[in-house]
Amino acid sequence: MNNTTMTSDFTTRKAMLELSNITKTFRLGPADVRVLCGASLTVREGEFVALVGASGSGKSTLLHIAGALESADAGSVMFRGQDVSRLSRHSRHRLRNHAFGFVFQLYHLLPELSVLENVLLPAMVCAPWYKACIRARPGKRRALELLEQLGLKDRLRHRPSQLSGGERQRVAIARALINEPALVLADEPTGNLDPKTGQTILDVLRGLHKGSGQSILLVTHDIHIAAQADRVVTLQDGKIVASTL
Numbered sequence: 001m002n003n004t005t006m007t008s009d010f011t012t013r014k015a016m017l018e019l020s021n022i023t024k025t026f027r028l029g030p031a032d033v034r035v036l037c038g039a040s041l042t043v044r045e046g047e048f049v050a051l052v053g054a055s056g057s058g059k060s061t062l063l064h065i066a067g068a069l070e071s072a073d074a075g076s077v078m079f080r081g082q083d084v085s086r087l088s089r090h091s092r093h094r095l096r097n098h099a100f101g102f103v104f105q106l107y108h109l110l111p112e113l114s115v116l117e118n119v120l121l122p123a124m125v126c127a128p129w130y131k132a133c134i135r136a137r138p139g140k141r142r143a144l145e146l147l148e149q150l151g152l153k154d155r156l157r158h159r160p161s162q163l164s165g166g167e168r169q170r171v172a173i174a175r176a177l178i179n180e181p182a183l184v185l186a187d188e189p190t191g192n193l194d195p196k197t198g199q200t201i202l203d204v205l206r207g208l209h210k211g212s213g214q215s216i217l218l219v220t221h222d223i224h225i226a227a228q229a230d231r232v233v234t235l236q237d238g239k240i241v242a243s244t245l
Contacts, residue, residue: 013044016183016215017066022075024061035061037238043183046213050226053235059219060187062235066217067100067185068092097125101176105188107168109160116156119143119174139178146174150204166197173204186218190225202228
């Protein structure tokens with residue numbers, strides 16, 4: 001497929017996530033540091049977008065705002081036509097839990113839980129403690145299927161400390177997918193891994209995208225990783241300055 005065909009394909013798809021004129025300032029001691037200065041980004045249904053930029057350019061902040069982990073100072077975040085800023089706190093939590101799947105550089109697995117338990121955590125959210133296990137039961141079959149697909153069926157009872165970095169990240173990917181999210185938000189998912197293992201993780205994400213049409217927004221500083229996405233978006237001085245196929 002040539003670039004012209006690809007461009008036509010993605011621009012005709014319905015927008016899933018639209019961030020418009022996002023600004024964000026952090027207070028660091030006596031100084032205000034503006035990280036985002038009117039950044040705008042659209043991710044369409046079924047698209048794999050890589051967001052690149054220098055360290056400290058605001059990539060992770062923009063990703064967190066996209067996933068309703070943080071709020072913007074100004075600008076709008078629309079998810080499938082819904083204004084996220086107008087949602088109640090409970091509705092935002094529910095949106096995060098069901099619509100988004102998060103993968104982080106440092107995995108963020110709970111060390112006291114097994115692999116299977118870590119994957120099931122999102123399925124247990126938003127339920128009272130005495131109902132959490134019951135709530136997770138329907139997700140157990142999916143968790144087992146995901147872990148088998150990711151080559152972890154022999155690691156179900158292992159703790160994170162007993163896994164390699166690549167295995168931990170595959171557990172994190174399974175956890176991100178347990179609630180069948182519309183969009184996976186991956187923040188430097190290969191950044192803590194050696195190049196070979198990092199490519200393996202990227203291959204998993206690409207396989208999800210190509211196999212099931214999973215929409216993905218990935219933050220990376222590695223241009224070689226970014227080049228494997230459908231589209232590369234560059235963040236500079238708090239704004240999106242380029243978008244290339």
